[in-house]
Amino acid sequence: MKVTIFNEFIHEKEREHVRKIYPDGIHNQLKSFLESDDVTVRTCTQDDPECGLTEEVLNDTDVLIWWAHVGHKHVADEVAERVQNAVLKGMGIIFLHSAHKSKPFMRLLGSTGNLSWHESGAKERVWVVDPSSPIAEGLGEYFEIPCEETYAEPFDIPQPDRLVFIGWYSTGEVFRSGCCYIRGNGRIFYFQPGHESCPVYHQPEVQTVIRNAVKWAAPVRRVDELDCPHTDPLEG
Ligand code: ZN
Numbered sequence: 001m002k003v004t005i006f007n008e009f010i011h012e013k014e015r016e017h018v019r020k021i022y023p024d025g026i027h028n029q030l031k032s033f034l035e036s037d038d039v040t041v042r043t044c045t046q047d048d049p050e051c052g053l054t055e056e057v058l059n060d061t062d063v064l065i066w067w068a069h070v071g072h073k074h075v076a077d078e079v080a081e082r083v084q085n086a087v088l089k090g091m092g093i094i095f096l097h098s099a100h101k102s103k104p105f106m107r108l109l110g111s112t113g114n115l116s117w118h119e120s121g122a123k124e125r126v127w128v129v130d131p132s133s134p135i136a137e138g139l140g141e142y143f144e145i146p147c148e149e150t151y152a153e154p155f156d157i158p159q160p161d162r163l164v165f166i167g168w169y170s171t172g173e174v175f176r177s178g179c180c181y182i183r184g185n186g187r188i189f190y191f192q193p194g195h196e197s198c199p200v201y202h203q204p205e206v207q208t209v210i211r212n213a214v215k216w217a218a219p220v221r222r223v224d225e226l227d228c229p230h231t232d233p234l235e236g
Helices: 016-021 026-034 055-059 077-089 097-101 103-109 204-217
Strands: 002-007 040-045 063-067 092-096 116-128 142-152 162-169 174-183 186-191
Touching: 002 026, 026 040, 026 063, 026 204, 055 077, 063 097, 063 204, 077 092, 077 103, 077 186, 092 097, 092 103, 092 204, 097 103, 097 186, 103 174, 103 186, 116 174, 142 162, 142 174, 186 204
Parallel strands: 002 040, 002 063, 063 092, 092 186
Antiparallel strands: 116 142, 116 162, 162 174, 174 186
């Protein structure tokens, strides 16, 4: 299994309190719990040419993980289109937290990804609403995140093919926190936890979810071309 992690890598460089939580960047924290004998991990950031997401890299990626927040517009349209096409051909993708406004997310789901939010350091209780999903394997009925940004409904997304998690916040809101989609040959998972000011990716339950999601999103069928061929009738 080959995983590529794209992190815009801006907050960690600009804000001291974020750097304290993720001294090597969010991408390297994700890498630290994903890498194993079965999983090799490559990381790239917005500082790399073409965000590090060349055709060659995407062809060599089973699952792409995307964390971004303030730099969405700096991802070139060509790169976003390349990622979209790779998913349609069969690559898996996991969008984390504020990647709901990234270009590949909006292209693949055909919606704005807009949501309601506030930053109050609320506790989140993440409820497993699809216990048969492999993404929820190893979790109980719910788990709690002591500090998280509140992402709340309405969330402008298509109805998920499978909804795995609903988040409830101590400030009263709820949110569709774990959403599965299939687009073309590719599997897509959106997972809301991961605000940069809270140590969310250090939490074991969150790491379990992301590890499970990588396995779930692995390609089942991968095609080289997205063509639409004219064919001759088989009979008659
Ligand atoms: Zn955030």
